[in-house]
Amino acid sequence: MSLAAPVLLSLIGKKMADDTLGPVELASFLNAQTKNVQAAIPSGLGALLSTIPGLGLIGSLSGKLSTMANPVPQVRATPTASTLSYNNDSRRKNSNRWLPWLLLLLGALAMFFVLRSCRNDEKTSLSATTDSLGADMGNMASDVAATVDSGGSQVEVTVDSAGEALSDATANLGTFFKRKLPSGYELNIPEFGIENNLVKFIEDTTKPVDKTTWFNFDRLLFDTGKETLKPSSQEQLTNIAEILQAFPQVELKLGGYTDNTGSVELNQKLSQERADAVKAQLVKLGIDGSRLDAEGYGQQHPVASNDTAEGRAQNRRIAVRVTKK
Structure with a gap:
């Protein structure tokens, strides 16, 4: 044209x-x-x-x-x-x-x-x-973003609550110090942690072995809902293995516990699997399996209220009891 x-x-x-x-x-x-x-x-x-x-x-x-x-x-x-x-x-x-x-x-x-x-x-x-x-897509994006933000906020609140409980528990362990074992191995442990309490009980000849004295792991963590140990747990497992190496006559029983979230059957199963996982790690570190026993107790024997996040965190634990020294 x-x-x-x-x-x-x-x-x-x-x-x-x-x-x-x-x-x-x-x-x-x-x-x-x-x-x-x-x-x-x-x-x-x-x-x-x-x-x-x-x-x-x-x-x-x-x-x-x-x-x-x-x-x-x-x-x-x-x-x-x-x-x-x-x-x-x-x-x-x-x-x-x-x-x-x-x-x-x-x-x-x-x-x-x-x-x-x-x-x-x-x-x-x-x-x-x-x-x-474009307007419809913009509205959908806004709705999705609002949903994600809401879900993210809820997750952050839960994680922060559990994190604060763990932080408070660690703060109550006292000051870290060096303690040398009879084997010559030197532990870097907190004053009120499981390692120091366990060594004192083993070395105290006035305290007999019984079925009521338990020592809770305080720096042992698992993946949520699983028996998989987190890498940060390795330090405390190594310390317990060194204590058993330093006192070869000592035998231990490992007890697994959960909070009351979920069914009784699943909690019982999970607690047993976690106790077995800790035993397996100690065996890998050189401890004879015959010196170790493991039993899951599920949600029995809580040490704190299950009504709070902090209490539930304390109830999800692994404890040890000296069965021979």
């Missing part, structure tokens, strides 16, 4: 120059060609164009041009008969020569405007659909 418009204007300009036409004469000429233009348009295209806002150029072409075709008669010098006859014949032939091209260009222009109107409608519809979809 960028080529069609200049060509069309060039042809019209040439027509005006050749026939010495002014604006009014040109309008009269185009008005006279209305029926020819309509006849040249493919069947149905003229009616289609007349339904598009701003493009009813074919259906209303005759009416619009007729309003311009009332020129004021102009007085011109009358040429000789021979000259007038020659000019009219030549101009009529020229008009007939470029008229088909004019009709073709008008049809092409009409088709261009039809296609452009359709594309604009599609773009408008697509833009509206895209905006609506």
Whole structure:
């Protein structure tokens, strides 16, 4: 279409120059060609164009041009008969020569405007659909973010509560100090931790072995709901293994305990698995398995209330009892 418009204007300009036409004469000429233009348009295209806002150029072409075709008669010098006859014949032939091209260009222009109107409608519809979809996706993202934030906050509260309980328990263990065993191995242990209490009980000849004296591990951690020991538990397991190496006559019983969360059967099973896991680790560290016994007690024998996170953390434990020294 960028080529069609200049060509069309060039042809019209040439027509005006050749026939010495002014604006009014040109309008009269185009008005006279209305029926020819309509006849040249493919069947149905003229009616289609007349339904598009701003493009009813074919259906209303005759009416619009007729309003311009009332020129004021102009007085011109009358040429000789021979000259007038020659000019009219030549101009009529020229008009007939470029008229088909004019009709073709008008049809092409009409088709261009039809296609452009359709594309604009599609773009408008697509833009509206895209905006609506974008708004829906934005709302969904906001809802998901709010849900994640809410869930994350709840998890953080739970973790912080358990972490505070563990931190408080560690703080109550007292100051760490160096204690040398009979084997020469030096322990770095807290004053009130299981290692120091166990060694003192073993070395105190006035305290007999009984079934009520238990010592709780204080730095032993498992994965939640599993018997898998966390890597941070390795230090305390190593200390207990070194104590057993330093006192080869000592035998221990390992007891596993849980809080009251969940069923009694599952808690019993989990406590047994955790006690067995600790025994297996001590055997790996060089302790003879015959010196160790392991039993799970489930949620029995709580040492704190299960109504608080701190109390439940204390009840989830592994304890040892000296069975021989």
